[in-house]
Amino acid sequence: MxxxxxxxxxxxxxxxxxxxxxxxxxxxxxxxxxxxxxxxxxxxxxxxxxxxxxxxxxxxxxxxxxxxxxxxxxxxxxxxxxxxxxxxxxxxxxxxxxxxxxxxxxxxxxxxxxxxxxxxxxxxxxxxxxxEYFEKEHDIVTGVVQRFIGKNISINLGRADAILNENEQVKTEVYRPTQRLRVYVLEVKNGSKGPRILVSRTHPDLVKKLFEQEVAEIQDGTVEIKSIAREAGSRTKIAVYSNNPNVDAVGACVGVNGNRVNLIVDELSGEKIDVINWDENPGNLIQNALSPAKIVAVFADPEEKSAKVVVPDYQLSLAIGKEGQNARLAARLTGYKIDIKSETQAKDAPGFRIEDYMDDEDDEEYEGYEEYDTEASEDAADEGSEE
Missing domain, CATH: 3.30.1480.10 (NusA, N-terminal domain)
Incomplete structure (x- = not known):
């Protein structure tokens, strides 16, 4: 015995x-x-x-x-x-x-x-x-769609079931029983009937964790993810920075022929992903964040966390994006409130005249603002106007 x-x-x-x-x-x-x-x-x-x-x-x-x-x-x-x-x-x-x-x-x-x-x-x-699952909180796990509980979905993670609430589901995705999904663990609570695990498919950190898994340079710390903004199911903007001058941060994340980013796009059911370079200069960062639109000038106020952007007339709709999505994501990514105007609108707006941003003591510098001018040389853009 x-x-x-x-x-x-x-x-x-x-x-x-x-x-x-x-x-x-x-x-x-x-x-x-x-x-x-x-x-x-x-x-x-x-x-x-x-x-x-x-x-x-x-x-x-x-x-x-x-x-x-x-x-x-x-x-x-x-x-x-x-x-x-x-x-x-x-x-x-x-x-x-x-x-x-x-x-x-x-x-x-x-x-x-x-x-x-x-x-x-x-x-x-x-x-x-x-x-076991508390250690995986704020990380991604793979599960299998098990059953529908009203508008919520039960996801089997192996030793436990998780709940994918309706507001954590991507509206454009269709979930089917036995379908394998990678989900982001939002929270793990210890209840009387066992752990209650809440997961998400919409959280921005889901994209961040997928990049960390797919990009070796992020895993070893060579490339950092500085900021991320997401509208689940539609588009994500992610700003990256390289700690090694010999490593291109955007190239590392995109991969050869886009193989790395395409794996993530496939996992997110075709969601578009814009990978941009992070820049300490707010003007440069905002210009990058509004990609693929061409920018004439950026006037960024670091204290007010606001920026005024001038774009060519024919680029206005591209800069703003469908239903304002491009500008909205750029604002979230940079943390700046962005006001975009075309060149024609800027000329007609007194508050947008360059003279209004000049220091009385030095007409060559902008007081409290940083400018990015796409028509200037690369060196001039780097040296740009300073506070």
Whole structure:
């Protein structure tokens, strides 16, 4: 029986990720519970388990009294004559350990002990699953679409099920049972019925984590993802920066013939992804963020976190994007409120005249603003107007 018990414990440890020590503790507690149900008390009862071979014994510590007539409670006291059968050195007032025969436990006591063990196993299994997925919080995992619960979807992650709420689903995606999905783990809560895992397909960090998995330069820290803005199912803009001047950040993320970014686009069901270079200069960053539109000039105010952008007349709709999407994503990516005007509009707007941004002391510099001019040389753009 001891070998069978050990085999069972090792199997539970392997399959359920429950430590044998926890299971031994559960067995000890179950035996103490069985003693209480069988004898009515457990204050003086001890259980010892050999954790190498699973042999166990139950003892009751009893006080030695003079004669059998002096024994008031057989579970707490033992006569001197009986005590000497256990230990010849026993004397009145000593405590002796009396072995209890667990085979004498009644059916109800045995059933209760079994329930204690099963309850402990369930608790440890829930704890192990919670710990496993809690470590994956704010990361991506692969799951299988299992069933629809109203407008929500149950995603099987292997050892646990996750919930993909309606507001975390991409409206343009169609989910089918048995479909494999990569999802972003939003939150893991430990509930009475096990861990409750909430996942998302719309979170911007889903795209970020996919790039981290696909791009080796991001994994080793050569390339950093500085900012990301996403409208799930439609378009994502991501700003990247290279810590190595010999490594092109955008090229590393796009890959040869676009193979890296295309893998991510396929995972996101065709969502468009714009990868741009991060720049500490707000003017340059905003110009990059509004790609693919051509920019004439950018006036960025770092203190107000706002920018005014001038584009050629024929580029206005491209810069703004369909329903304002390009400008909206650029604003989220850069953290600037962006006001875009065509050259014609800028000429007619007094507040957009370049003279309004000039310092009275030095007409060649812009006070509080940075300008990016696409018609200037690359060097001039880098040296640009300074605060």
């Amino acid at each position: 001891s070998k069978e018990l050990m085999d069972a414990l090792e199997l539970l440890e392997k399959e359920k990720n429950i430590s044998k020590d926890s299971l031994f503790d559960a067995i000890e507690n179950s035996l103490i519970t069985a003693c209480k149900n069988n004898f009515g008390k457990t204050d003086n009862i001890r259980v010892e388990i050999d954790r190498d071979n699973c042999d166990f014994k139950c003892y009751a510590d009893k006080e030695v009294v003079e004669t059998a007539d002096d024994v008031m409670d057989p579970m707490l006291e033992i006569s001197l004559d009986d005590a000497k059968k256990i230990s010849k050195k026993a004397k009145v007032g000593d405590m002796v350990s009396v072995s209890l025969n667990s085979k004498e436990f009644g059916r109800i006591a045995t059933q209760n002990a079994k329930n204690v063990i099963l309850q402990k196993i369930r608790e440890e299994e829930r704890g192990a699953i919670y710990n």
